[in-house]
Amino acid sequence: MAAVAGGDSDGDSEELVLTPAQLIHSLEQAWLNEKFAPELLESKPEIIECVVEQLDHMEANLKRAKRGDLKVSVHHMEIERIRFVLSSYLRCRLVKIEKFFPHILEKEKSRAEGEPSILSPEEFAFAKEYMANTEAYLKNVALKHMPPNLQKVSLLKSVPKPNLDSFVFLRVLERQENILVEPETDEHREYAINLEEGSQHLIRYRTVAPLVASGAVQLI
Amino acid sequence: MAAERGLELVRELHRAAGGHLPPFRTEEMRQALEEMRALYERNQADVSEAKSGRTDLIFLIRFRHCCLLRNQRCLLAYLYDRLLRIRALRWEYGSVLPNTIQFHMSAEEVEWFNRYKKSLATYMRSVGGEEGLDLTQDIKPPKSLYIEVRCLKDHGEFEIDDGTTILLKKNSQHFLPRWKCEQLIRQGVLEHVLS
Numbered sequence: 001m002a003a004v005a006g007g008d009s010d011g012d013s014e015e016l017v018l019t020p021a022q023l024i025h026s027l028e029q030a031w032l033n034e035k036f037a038p039e040l041l042e043s044k045p046e047i048i049e050c051v052v053e054q055l056d057h058m059e060a061n062l063k064r065a066k067r068g069d070l071k072v073s074v075h076h077m078e079i080e081r082i083r084f085v086l087s088s089y090l091r092c093r094l095v096k097i098e099k100f101f102p103h104i105l106e107k108e109k110s111r112a113e114g115e116p117s118i119l120s121p122e123e124f125a126f127a128k129e130y131m132a133n134t135e136a137y138l139k140n141v142a143l144k145h146m147p148p149n150l151q152k153v154s155l156l157k158s159v160p161k162p163n164l165d166s167f168v169f170l171r172v173l174e175r176q177e178n179i180l181v182e183p184e185t186d187e188h189r190e191y192a193i194n195l196e197e198g199s200q201h202l203i204r205y206r207t208v209a210p211l212v213a214s215g216a217v218q219l220i
Numbered sequence: 221m222a223a224e225r226g227l228e229l230v231r232e233l234h235r236a237a238g239g240h241l242p243p244f245r246t247e248e249m250r251q252a253l254e255e256m257r258a259l260y261e262r263n264q265a266d267v268s269e270a271k272s273g274r275t276d277l278i279f280l281i282r283f284r285h286c287c288l289l290r291n292q293r294c295l296l297a298y299l300y301d302r303l304l305r306i307r308a309l310r311w312e313y314g315s316v317l318p319n320t321i322q323f324h325m326s327a328e329e330v331e332w333f334n335r336y337k338k339s340l341a342t343y344m345r346s347v348g349g350e351e352g353l354d355l356t357q358d359i360k361p362p363k364s365l366y367i368e369v370r371c372l373k374d375h376g377e378f379e380i381d382d383g384t385t386i387l388l389k390k391n392s393q394h395f396l397p398r399w400k401c402e403q404l405i406r407q408g409v410l411e412h413v414l415s
Contacts, residue, residue, distance in 0.1 A: 073365060141326070141328050
C-alpha cells in the first residue's frame with residue numbers, strides 16, 4: 001500500500017509521511033494514552049483524519065477484490081480491528097468530555113493563542129451543546145423553582161474534577177533526566193529520578209503529564 | 221425540615237443499582253421545592269427581626285440556610301444522576317428507547333434525551349468521512365467476522381450486505397456478519413451463541 005501523508009491541516013507545519021503501519025501504531029498509542037490518563041488529552045485530528053482515509057481506502061480495495069479470496073477475510077478483519085480502536089478512542093474522549101465538561105470548557109476558554117487545543121472543533125461543539133442542554137434542564141426543572149438566592153449553581157464547583165493524582169503505569173520511550181517526584185509523606189523531601197528508555201514505572205499522573213503529552217512516555 | 225424528602229430521592233437512586241431508571245418522582249420533587257420555599261420565607265421574616273435587634277435568631281437563620289443548601293444539593297444530585305442514567309440508555313439501547321423506560325422519564329428528561337441524541341448524531345456524522353462513524357457500534361474488540369446467533373423474538377425480515385434476506389423467527393439460528401448483529405444483540409432480539 002502507498003504511504004499515507006499525515007500532518008496538521010494548517011499549511012505551515014511539516015508534513016509527516018507515515019506508513020500505514022506507523023499510522024496504526026500512532027493510533028494505538030493515542031488510544032492507550034487516552035484510556036489510562038485521568039484527564040482529557042490533546043486532540044489528534046491528523047491521526048484521526050488519516051486513519052479514516054486509510055479505512056475508506058481499504059474498504060474500496062475490498063470491494064474491488066475477487067469474492068472468496070482468502071485475503072478478503074483477513075483484510076476485512078483488519079478493517080474491523082482498526083475501526084474498533086478508532087471508535088474506542090473517540091468514545092473514551094466523549095466519556096471524559098461528558099464527565100468533566102465544565103472544567104474542559106473552562107480550560108478551553110482560558111487557552112492561550114497558539115497553544116494546542118484538547119478538543120477538536122466538533123468535540124468543542126458537542127461539549128458546548130452538552131453543557132447548554134444540561135444547564136437548561138437543571139434550571140427549568142429545579143433551579144428556577146428555588147428561592148432567589150439559590151437559583152444559580154456553579155457547575156465548576158459541583159462537577160468533580162479529574163483526579164490528576166491517580167497512579168498510572170507507563171513505559172519510557174525517550175530517556176528523561178531529573179524528573180521531580182513529590183514526596184508521599186511529610187517526612188520525605190521531593191527527589192529527582194531518571195527515567196531510562198524501555199523501563200516501566202507506576203507513578204502519579206500529575207508528575208508525568210507533560211511527558212505523556214510530548215510522547216516521551218507511553219501509558220500502559 | 222432537614223431535607224428529608226431530598227435525601228429520600230437520593231436514596232432511591234442509590235438503591236436502584238445497575239443504571240436502572242426508576243420512575244420520576246414529580247410529587248416528591250414538588251414537595252421538596254415547597255419545603256425550600258417555606259424555609260426561605262421563614263428565614264426572610266427572621267432576618268428582618270434579627271436586623272431589628274433579635275440577634276439570637278441568627279443561628280436559626282443559618283441552620284435553615286444550611287437546610288436549603290442541602291436540599292439544593294440533594295435535588296440537583298438526583299436530577300443529574302438520572303441524566304447520567306438516561307445518557308447510558310442511548311448507548312445501550314440506541315436512539316429509540318423502549319416504552320417501559322420512556323414511561324419512567326419526565327417530559328423534560330425526554331427533551332434532554334432528544335437534544336443529547338441530536339448532538340451525538342451531529343458529532344458522529346462529523347467524524348469518519350462521508351457517512352460518519354457510528355460510535356455506538358464496535359463496543360467490544362472483534363473476535364471474528366461472522367458469529368452464530370439465535371433469534372429470541374420474531375423480528376421479521378433482515379437484509380445483509382450481499383442482498384440476501386434472512387427471516388428472523390423465534391428460536392431460529394443463523395451465521396451472520398458480526399457488525400450487522402451488534403445492534404440487535406443489544407436490543408435483545410438476537411443472542412450470541414457461544415458453543
